[in-house]
Amino acid sequence: MPNSRLFSHLALFACAFVACATATTGHADEPLKINPLLFEQPGFDIGASDAEPEITASLTPGNAKPGDEVTLSVKLGVPSGSYTYSVNPKLLGSTKIVIGETVGLEAVGKKTFTPDHAPKALFDETLEMQVEKHLGDVTWKRVFRIRSDADLSQVAVKGTIQLQVCNDRRCLPIKQDINVALQTDTADPGQEVSTTPVTFVHEETPEFLGKPGAASVRVEISPADAKPGDRVTLAVNIIVKEGWHTYSITMEKGPGGLPTTIDLKKLQGLVPMDDTWTASSEPEEKPLDSDPNRILEVHHGTIRWTREFRVADDATSYGVGGLVQYMTCEKNRCMPPKRVTFALGNLQDAATVAVSSSDKPVATVGSEFPQEFEVTDSDSASGLPWFLFSAFLGGMILNIMPCVLPVLAIKVMSFVQQAGESRSRILTLNLAYAGGVILVFLILASLAVGVGLGWGGLFQNSTFNLVMACVIFAMGLSLLGVFELPVPGFVGASAGGQHREGLTGAFMTGILATLLATPCSGPFLGATLGWSVRQSPPIVYLVWTTMGLGMAFPYVVFGLFPHAIKWLPKPGNWMVRMKEFAGFILMGTVIFFIYFMQQAYVVPLLVMLLGIGLALWMIGNLYDVTSHIKHKMTVRITSFALAAVICGFGFSLTNTTVSTAKLPWEEFSEAKLQAALAEKKTVLVDFTADWCMTCKTVEKFALNTPETKRLIEQHDIVTLYADYTHQSPEIKRWLEKFDSVSVPLTVIFPGNQPNRPIVIRDVYTKTKLLKNLNAAVEATSPTTTQASLNNSSVDTAKLPWEEFTETKLQAAQAENKTVLAHFSADWSNALKTVDKFALNTRETKRLVEQHDIVTLYADYTHQSPEIKRWLEKFDSVSVPLTVIFPGNQPNRPIVIRDTYTKTTLLKNLNAAVGATAPTTKQANLPQSASR
Incomplete structure (x- = not known):
């Protein structure tokens, strides 16, 4: 085959890989998934209790005169069991206090802050270096002198403090403004002044990667001079750049984007007039292309939310503090979610504002649902050396995982053909293969650092799956002899003679093998990858690169010791048969893609x-x-x-499967029909089937149109979807009632004459449908409709699975029931082993039924944000993950990672129902906002 054809095929394959790799961050309907630990997102508590780190500042003494020295004190209240780092700039993670502006003051002595007690010098096993820690509350002080011409009422200091508050599992980065004035004579000398600035307007443009983000936030309370009994307005404005959008506060949580949340953490002298926020404009509703029932509510330009308060009759001042969280997206990408903390008005007499990483609203703080868990985990070893060893060993094991078998067969043939090559060429080819492997791991590490993409996350992107399936299908056709393609790493024969494996082919084989390996999660990988993504970017790259080196290690060994190739059979006709067999394996891989798509x-x-x-x-x-x-x-x-x-x-x-004017279908049942007719509602029933092309034509051009949807909403018509795809006996019976044996069939039941339905058979136009709908609703009084079809279902398999939600978990735990939560995904091969040999077995089912254990199935196939948040609670970025919540100790769940046996599962289930959970280690988990 001419070299030009070889080059063009390899170039095409390379382009396909680049498109796949970038698709996860560029697909319009599958927005960027952000790693919350890297962008200071909400989602984890720092201490072992409900306490939060508190920062206060004071400038004392308050009776100082011009020429006197005053002390700026910045105090950090550290929760029990936590610590922070010293201000030593030479050490990693040090606390930084920067003075930005002083009014009426001049520096005295060294321009540094001194702690009230010396930090402890300790050796950090994870960082493998010496650090200085404050294990409790600490106050840093710096001395200033009041200028001789200073106005004492204006003396103040402004600056910022940046630090980390950590415990034995993780660190919370904090950055807070310091804005403190000289205390007056009437103030309590021992009282510390809040760092919250006294202002009625807060403006901020959060940055992303050192540059202004896509939106600015302005929070204001007006009027600033309101008197007791007056009404004041709190307004939150988000100004979004052209071409970008943000999401409403009423949008439900789910895939496609995060709703905006406004949480008020404290009030001073204000009484809420109501519990709702009023938006300046209605959001635009856009269905998510990949999910017909997921509606995104987006705002463009400037959106303003307002809420009314009344100044309390006995208030001498008033103020409000809280935070705004929002997410901005454009057509092909999203920025990380941003949080803006604000403190407006006078909050001096209110409780100190806690720097919290939780989104949880004040109204739900008293929830009895446990928010802190002591996790029983098998990951007892820790430290960077251990995790590097685990990453290397896990990478080696990936070579024998089922996902890699198609490429492994091709690679074996390339080894056979390397027999007789020079030692330097064999080493070069295998190093090229290793380079392809490590390149993919570096890309995956970058996605983990930048957008929080976990192991196997590429396979959650539909565009990536489409392209990969097409590439593998083409390779399979080549191996089966349909056409001659120099498959990367494989040397085929053609009329042009025998081709040798080249460096480009070996390199592309490494890329393909690693991409195919990502759905597999072998031993050691779950805990290692979960730990790595919580570390600094250099550690993430180090761990993932080590895993790549582990996967490439066997091939490098073959390159260093080429005599090992002689163990393989000599070239012969068996290679042709093996090539064809590998083609069938690749076709099986295509079926695997179709299975979980x-x-x-x-x-x-x-x-x-x-x-x-x-x-x-x-x-x-x-x-x-x-x-x-x-x-x-x-x-x-x-x-x-x-x-x-x-x-x-x-x-x-893929872009037309969801109509932009889809009706609010509900699944048809006789009970629903009777209930709607009992309320004298007009009902539209569409009898249809997926295999019926005429049905799809009717749905697209008559039913799911803006005009039809407008009429449905205007007259509160109930729409029922009767799916005859699998010849449901109930639906067949209803078809026979209308003398029909086929679909499409549309039946309209008038609300005031349900016994005289209007029947429309076969194909029809939008005009005909609207005419009959208007006739049906002529004498019908509008009522309130319920809608929203939920086609999601859970494969019950053998255990009585229910779909996982936090509400179901809370309800089960409120009844002191033991809960088994299984985090899973269709693309996880390790899951199939766990399902078959551990979960869905007679012994497990017997134990579940005997002790009334609730079984919840958390499907992570499409990277549900709620499921992802729960995975992060247990320091995991991959599935399978099984969590058992004991009924009498729900805050001490037992966590089982990766693959496990039936014996392990039964042992832990018995421990849970017998309240015999072993000694555990503390893991403080986040609270989530519900708005």
Whole structure:
């Protein structure tokens, strides 16, 4: 085969990989997933109790005169069991206090802060270096002198303090403003002044990677001079850049974006007039392309939320403090969620503002649901050396995981063909393979650092799955002989002679092998990767690179000791058979992609595979090496054009599977129909099936249209979706009631005449539907409708699984029931082993039924934000993960990571129901906002 064809195929493969790698951050309907630990997001408590780190500042003494010295004191209240670092700038993680502005003051002596007690010098095993820690409360002090011409009423200091408050599991970064004035003679000399500035307007533009973000926040309370009994307005404004958008405060949590939250942490002298926020404009509703039932509520430009308060009759001052969290996105990417903390008015007499990492509203602080857990975990070893060893060993084990078998077969053949090569060439080829492996691990580490993408996260992106399935399908056709493609790392024979493996082929094989390995989570990887993403970026890169070195290690050994290749059989006809067998393995891999892909993408993928198969068949069979170049080019151009048209059509189906005017369908049942008719509501029933093309035409051009939706909402019509795809007996019975044996069939039950339904058969137009709907609602009184179809279901398998939600978990624990929560994903191969041999067994089911254990199934296939938040509570970024909450000790869950046996599961379940959980270590988990 000419070198030009080889180069073009390899270049095409490389481009496909780059597109896949970037798709996870560029797909419009699957926004960027952000790592909350790297961007100071809400989501974890720092101490072993409900206490929060508190920062206060004071400038004393208050009776100082011009020329006297005063002391600026910055005090940090450290929760029990936590610590912070010293102000020594030479040590890692040191506390930094920066003075930005002074009024009426001049520096005295050294321009440094001195702690009230010396820090302890300790050796940190994780960092493997000496650090200085304050293990309790600490106050840093610095001396100033009041200028002789200073106005005492204006003497003040402004600055910032930046530090970390840590415990034995994690660290909370804190950055807070210091704004403190000289205390007056009437003030209590021992009283410390809050660091919160006395202002009625707070403006902030959070940065991302050192540059201004996509939105600015302005929080204001007005009027500033209100008297007791007056009404004041708190306004939160988010000004979004052109081309970007943010989300409403009423949007439900779920995939596609995070709702804006406004949490008030304290009030001073104010009484709320109501409990709701009023938006300046209604949000735009946009359905998420990958989920027909997920509606995103977006705001563009400037959005303003307001809430009314009344100044208390006995108030001498008033103020409010809290935080705003929001997320901004544009067409192809999202910024990390940002938090803006504000303190307006006079908060001097209120409780000190705690620097909290929790989104939890004040109204839910008293919840009895446990928010702190003592986790029983098998990860007893710790420290960087141990995790590096685990990463290296886990990387080596990836080579024998089922995901890598297709590429492993190809690599074995390349080893056979390396026999007889020079030692330097064999080493170079295997180093090139190792380079491809490590490159992917570096990219994955970058995604983990930048956007919080966990191991296997690439396979949560539909675009990546589409492209990978197409690439693997093309490689499989080549190995089966449909056409001749120099598969990366494999040397095939053609009329042009025998080709040798090249450096580019070896490099691309390493890339492909690592990409295919990502759905597999072998031993050691769960705890190691979960620990790594909580560390600094250099540690993340070090751990992930070590894992790449572990995966590449066996091939480097073959390169260093080429004589080991002689253990393999000599080249012969068996290689042809093995090549064809590898082709079937690759086809099986394509089926694996189809298995866990979202239903909306299955048909588009099959259409794309059809186009690729046709094009490659034309290239492999409609010309040979003796054909004229003009004929070759004609076939190639025609095949590429056909593939482009068919694949483009297939991919376009992914964008049209969800109508922008989808009706609020509910799943049809006789009970729902009777309930709606009992309330004299008009009901529209659509009898349909997925295999019915006429049905889809009716849905697109008549039912799911803006005009129909407007009429449905205006007259409060209930819409029921009768799915006849699998020939439901109930739906068949209803079809027979209307003398029909086929679909589509649309039936409209008038609210005031339900016994005289209007029946529309076969295909029809939007005009005809609207005419009949108007006729049905002529004498119908509008009522309030319920809608929202929820097609999500849980595969019950053998255990009585329920879909995981925090509400269900709380409800079960309120009844002192033991709960088994299984975090899973369709793309996790390790999960299949756990499901088959541990969870869904007769012994496990018997124990679950005997002790009335609640079983919750947490599906992470599409990276649900709620499930991801719960995984992070248990220091995990991958599945499978099984958590058992004992009924009488729900705050001491037992955590089982990665693969495990039935014996391990039964042992821990018995421990949970017998309240015999072993000694555990503290893990403080986050509280989440519910708004």
